[in-house]
Amino acid sequence: MDPLNIALLGSTGSIGRQTLDIVRTMPHYFKVVALAAGVNTKLLTDQIAEFKPDYYYHDAKVSLPDKPADCSYLPLEEMAALPQADRIVLAVSGMAGLKPLLASLRAGKIVCLANKESIVTAGAIVNHLAEVNNARILPVDSEHSAIWQCLHAESEQVSRIILTASGGPFRQCSATELAAVTPQQALAHPSWSMGPKVTIDSATMLNKGLEVIEAHWLFGMPFENIKVIVHPQSIVHSIVEFLDGSFKAQLSVPDMRFPIQYALSFPGRLPNRELPQLDWEELNNLHFEKVRHDLFPALRLAVNAGIKGKTYPAVLCAADEVAISLFLAGKIGFTDIVGLIEGALANHSPSSEPDEAAIMTAEAWAREETLSLAGKKG
Numbered sequence: 464m465d466p467l468n469i470a471l472l473g474s475t476g477s478i479g480r481q482t483l484d485i486v487r488t489m490p491h492y493f494k495v496v497a498l499a500a501g502v503n504t505k506l507l508t509d510q511i512a513e514f515k516p517d518y519y520y521h522d523a524k525v526s527l528p529d530k531p532a533d534c535s536y537l538p539l540e541e542m543a544a545l546p547q548a549d550r551i552v553l554a555v556s557g558m559a560g561l562k563p564l565l566a567s568l569r570a571g572k573i574v575c576l577a578n579k580e581s582i583v584t585a586g587a588i589v590n591h592l593a594e595v596n597n598a599r600i601l602p603v604d605s606e607h608s609a610i611w612q613c614l615h616a617e618s619e620q621v622s623r624i625i626l627t628a629s630g631g632p633f634r635q636c637s638a639t640e641l642a643a644v645t646p647q648q649a650l651a652h653p654s655w656s657m658g659p660k661v662t663i664d665s666a667t668m669l670n671k672g673l674e675v676i677e678a679h680w681l682f683g684m685p686f687e688n689i690k691v692i693v694h695p696q697s698i699v700h701s702i703v704e705f706l707d708g709s710f711k712a713q714l715s716v717p718d719m720r721f722p723i724q725y726a727l728s729f730p731g732r733l734p735n736r737e738l739p740q741l742d743w744e745e746l747n748n749l750h751f752e753k754v755r756h757d758l759f760p761a762l763r764l765a766v767n768a769g770i771k772g773k774t775y776p777a778v779l780c781a782a783d784e785v786a787i788s789l790f791l792a793g794k795i796g797f798t799d800i801v802g803l804i805e806g807a808l809a810n811h812s813p814s815s816e817p818d819e820a821a822i823m824t825a826e827a828w829a830r831e832e833t834l835s836l837a838g839k840k841g
């Protein structure tokens with residue numbers, strides 16, 4: 464059997480590097496045909512030398528002096544639609560993932576989707592394009608991979624989806640302690656090793672709000688039937704409740720290589736000795752608790768933006784990206800992140816036609832608005 468050809472967008476990031484770990488251990492099953500990065504051209508050059516793709520892309524506006532002659536530059540959206548790619552892994556962070564996702568779907572590709580901002584901002588467009596072009600989205604986000612695995616063969620019998628959340632590093636903090644959190648503290652996630660933006664989103668719990676919206680679009684589940692519960696060990700990746708009151712959950716050690724590999728190997732599963740195994744005899748403390756909405760208002764703020772729809776989710780994601788950059792640059796405090804997003808959402812006049820152009824316009828507006836709100840605050 465020929466290996467599956469993979470185009471990996473976001474190869475230098477956390478998900479991208481873990482995807483390459485899997486390819487490295489399973490060269491008979493997977494081959495990289497294209498690699499795309501943002502600005503980390505040093506790592507991209509090393510990856511090109513190791514995996515020998517036919518195509519590369521980066522966003523750094525410099526040439527790659529050590530690139531082999533037979534590896535050609537390809538614009539990101541063309542790479543997302545690459546005819547010879549059997550699977551597109553979309554692991555670009557933030558709203559930069561939207562255009563490549565739409566390009567993949569228009570080309571009828573199978574997309575292993577890690578980037579959540581794209582489906583959050585344009586869920587209706589994404590589902591429409593997938594349907595009319597016979598494209599397919601395979602979730603990579605661990606919670607959605609878990610739900611997807613639990614739903615196999617009985618997706619009609621579901622009453623509720625229960626998303627688990629680690630609660631982040633500040634789950635047990637007081638409001639005063641939260642206000643004093645530094646970027647360094649917020650970047651230290653207790654159970655997952657991830658890129659900076661999603662790590663801060665986990666610390667504010669806005670990430671879980673994005674995941675509720677993502678689950679709504681991926682599984683067609685009404686918002687009121689999606690619940691979030693805190694599970695600090697991150698062993699149970701999510702739970703599905705069926706009509707008869709039974710539950711199914713998917714469990715593993717918290718390691719993103721599990722859901723990445725499953726999206727690559729679907730509909731099969733492959734043995735991988737590199738992945739850490741659960742020791743059931745040591746597993747004596749699976750703990751669940753309520754979300755502290757008083758401390759983490761970003762979760763409800765995000766879900767409400769999802770419920771309101773139109774261009775509100777685009778404003779949510781763009782304001783969040785700007786606010787996180789300001790926080791990481793030391794210009795605002797941790798609890799200001801949610802305040803700025805709330806301000807941008809409150810000031811937004813949504814488009815009644817949330818097509819791609821309206822989403823881009825709302826995104827640009829929200830970036831300006833968030834900076835302006837931060838300026839007034841400072």
Ligand SMILES: NC(=O)c1ccc[n+]([C@@H]2O[C@H](COP(=O)([O-])OP(=O)(O)OC[C@H]3O[C@@H](n4cnc5c(N)ncnc54)[C@H](OP(=O)(O)O)[C@@H]3O)[C@@H](O)[C@H]2O)c1
Nearest residue numbers: 473475476477478500501502503555556577578579657658
């Ligand atoms: N990490 C996780 O465990 C995890 C889990 C679930 C879902 N996700 C989602 O997966 C996505 C990626 O997360 P991550 O943690 O891997 O992020 P990350 O470590 O920050 O990596 C982001 C990747 O995107 C690239 N990139 C950024 N802007 C780009 C642009 N304009 N054009 C092309 N490439 C660009 C970066 O390139 P450079 O580094 O070269 O600039 C990097 O390769 C996010 O949407 C996140 O929410 C992540």
